[in-house]
Amino acid sequence: MPQLRFHHLLLLLRHSRRPPSFPFSSSTKTTPLLSLFGSTPRSGTMAAYNNVAEAPRLLFRQLFEKDSSTYTYLLADLGHPDKPAVLVDPVDKTVNRDLTLIKELGLKLIYAVSTHVHADHVTGTGMIKGKMQGVKSVISKASNAKADLLVGHDDKIYFGNLFLEVRATPGHTVGCVTYVTGDESDQPHPRMAFTGDALLIRGCGRTDFQGGSSHQLYQSVHSQIFTLPDDTLLYPAHDYKGFTVTTVGEEMLYNPRLTKDEETFKSIMENLNLAYPKMMDVAVPANLAGGLQDLKTKV
Numbered sequence: 001m002p003q004l005r006f007h008h009l010l011l012l013l014r015h016s017r018r019p020p021s022f023p024f025s026s027s028t029k030t031t032p033l034l035s036l037f038g039s040t041p042r043s044g045t046m047a048a049y050n051n052v053a054e055a056p057r058l059l060f061r062q063l064f065e066k067d068s069s070t071y072t073y074l075l076a077d078l079g080h081p082d083k084p085a086v087l088v089d090p091v092d093k094t095v096n097r098d099l100t101l102i103k104e105l106g107l108k109l110i111y112a113v114s115t116h117v118h119a120d121h122v123t124g125t126g127m128i129k130g131k132m133q134g135v136k137s138v139i140s141k142a143s144n145a146k147a148d149l150l151v152g153h154d155d156k157i158y159f160g161n162l163f164l165e166v167r168a169t170p171g172h173t174v175g176c177v178t179y180v181t182g183d184e185s186d187q188p189h190p191r192m193a194f195t196g197d198a199l200l201i202r203g204c205g206r207t208d209f210q211g212g213s214s215h216q217l218y219q220s221v222h223s224q225i226f227t228l229p230d231d232t233l234l235y236p237a238h239d240y241k242g243f244t245v246t247t248v249g250e251e252m253l254y255n256p257r258l259t260k261d262e263e264t265f266k267s268i269m270e271n272l273n274l275a276y277p278k279m280m281d282v283a284v285p286a287n288l289a290g291g292l293q294d295l296k297t298k299v
């Protein structure tokens with residue numbers, strides 16, 4: 001590694017300023033994107049840079065449940081003294097793993113949030129409430145499910161100075177919502193959207209049960225997700241092909257269903273011929289009731 005000189009540092013700082021499309025702050029403070037996601041800089045250059053940068057504010061983890069191929073997302077505001085955290089779409093089978101991680105990271109879980117009434121697995125929200133005091137479950141009012149907080153379009157769910165903005169995206173189910181990250185701190189981060197099953201990577205949720213409608217889903221994605229900035233990171237509730245993340249720009253170019261006109265989309269959706277999820281008869285009633293509560297096993 002060549003010796004780092006003062007003008008190299010200046011160059012690094014200039015090139016790492018946030019792109020103009022990053023939302024939520026007019027601050028010109030520098031924030032290295034790598035460190036936002038917890039990566040440890042290894043090179044001397046990055047270490048030197050890190051010495052002059054602030055600690056990342058947003059903690060983000062993508063967690064996976066293999067039987068239902070479900071993603072659970074952990075977000076926390078590390079800039080707040082309590083480190084308040086939110087879990088999006090926890091699964092009953094992986095609640096212990098998730099709560100252990102939350103404890104190890106010293107976070108205070110305040111919300112366990114669902115994107116919709118899942119048909120393929122039982123939500124972990126009810127179980128979490130029984131295991132960790134003070135956690136509130138959240139789902140959309142339109143889902144007709146039980147939870148502590150019933151949210152609607154444009155509501156904001158705050159954790160510290162960060163929040164999730166609720167966007168109604170019905171079509172896979174009547175009550176589906178997408179949660180979009182927002183920030184009232186002076187440290188901007190890339191915008192992220194948790195799309196549930198409204199938008200899957202190079203796909204979308206099926207529309208053949210739970211009040212599904214291919215017309216509604218098409219309108220929801222085009223009006224509420226494809227209108228976000230192109231560089232918005234999209235995180236779905238499931239992936240069956242090994243993908244982890246996509247962007248609005250990428251899906252608007254390459255989604256094989258949602259790039260078509262609405263009539264073609266409807267015809268694709270009518271001909272998916274998917275078997276019903278194996279857990280559907282157990283999962284839907286349990287999730288409408290807020291998830292099964294198992295108070296016996298504590299982490």
Ligand SMILES: N[C@@H](CCC(=O)N[C@@H](CSS)C(=O)NCC(=O)O)C(=O)O
Nearest residue numbers: 119120197203204205206276277278279
């Ligand atoms: N085989 C799985 C269920 C697969 C499935 O139906 N996935 C849903 C999301 S969970 S409600 C879906 O919308 N899939 C769309 C697609 O194109 O795959 C099981 O038995 O659990």
Ligand SMILES: [Fe+2]
Nearest residue numbers: 118119197205
């Ligand atoms: Fe679903």
